[in-house]
Amino acid sequence: MNILHLYPDSMSLYGESGNVKAMTEAAGKAGKTVEIYRADLDSEISFGGIDLVYIGQGTEENELRALAHIRKFKDELVSYIEGGGKLLATGNAWEIFGRSITYRDKEYEGLRIFDYTTVVGKERLVDECEAHVSSFDMDIIGFSNHSGVVTGANNAFTEFTKGRGESHLYKGFMGTHMIGPILARNNSLTEKLTV
DSSP states (O other): OEEEEEOTTTSOGGGTTHHHHHHHHHHHHTTOOOEEEEEOTTOOOOOTTOSEEEEOOOOHHHHHHHHHHHGGGHHHHHHHHHTTOEEEEETTGGGGGSSEEEETTEEEEOOOSSOOEEEEEEEEEEEEEEEEETTTTEEEEEEEEEEEEEESOOOOSOEEEESOOOEEEETTEEEESOBSSHHHHOHHHHHHHHO
């Protein structure tokens, strides 16, 4: 199994790199050999041969840096998603795939792969969360710590039953404000993605 970890140095607040460790352990238990490929802000990115892409939460400043960098690889990324490739984006990372991000009263154009928009406010949402993922028929737990409010997402990946946040599910793309790390706290979800 080939996992591409995007921006592990700049988009890994709150121990979010633990999601990659959880996937590696789950795949290993299932008898799979795991290769981890890292792409940082100065890297060329290729999605060829990749089974799952992961990007975690960062500061708002690093979120915008990641957006500026990955924009150069948008066409390849769209092909990967449309082809059914799996991509998990946690925390604020999934916001970059939308139409725009407004931060400190300035609007930044997103990747425009999806039609949702984000406004980063002054209020920070910090809360334990519970959610249901109807597409996978499972309940999951996690944590929210973000300032972005997303409008226009389908909220199909994490339908919150406790706490707040938004999410988006499209083919193999899974974006959620829920962190935790989410996979370290939810073995059933980790197995769904890796086994």
